[in-house]
């Protein structure tokens with residue numbers, strides 16, 4: 001427990017200098033909390049409503065999915081949640097990741113390694129953090145599982161993915177991500193990202209992990225889009 005105790009001391013001291021805030025409403029919260037009570041009871045928990053195979057609200061399981069299970073804590077369509085995700089991307093403040101790991105942690109089985117969806121090196125250097133890796137660290141701590149470093153890589157690009165259609169995304173992600181020569185034979189991997197929209201990025205990363213030998217890939221995200229799949233039909 002001393003590690004936990006030291007961590008608590010650090011958080012407590014930091015809290016005096018920088019008060020801890022709820023990622024969803026910005027209210028000041030106790031130093032050892034990751035969310036305020038109102039938000040904790042008011043948020044729509046996605047894990048209870050989505051398909052645990054494909055991770056979607058409207059199940060869209062198909063043979064193209066390279067991952068075996070997917071768990072999302074919240075719905076990105078809720079403005080409180082999407083704002084919290086954007087703040088998390090920008091600041092790297094870990095409360096959203098802590099809260100996500102608490103919700104999703106109940107559904108996750110013990111794995112061999114936790115891996116975050118990679119960010120281009122230049123982008124990570126400019127931003128100072130990769131939010132997917134922050135979530136991976138929180139999940140790793142909660143499950144007492146090692147966090148994998150330098151497993152997957154991403155090439156730096158100028159254009160953001162959301163300017164492209166789903167088909168274009170699928171084609172593009174193939175060339176954007178690549179794996180290392182790490183041998184993952186027989187291993188169960190938890191793959192983390194902040195948001196899942198079309199799932200193209202996550203699926204490509206899962207595909208690479210499988211190519212590296214992984215037996216099972218379990219996806220874990222802070223939020224998933226609820227309306228996306230049904231909107232797409234229209």
Ligand SMILES: [Zn+2]
Nearest residue numbers: 022025036039
């Ligand atoms: Zn709140």
Ligand SMILES: [Zn+2]
Nearest residue numbers: 051054059061
């Ligand atoms: Zn499904």
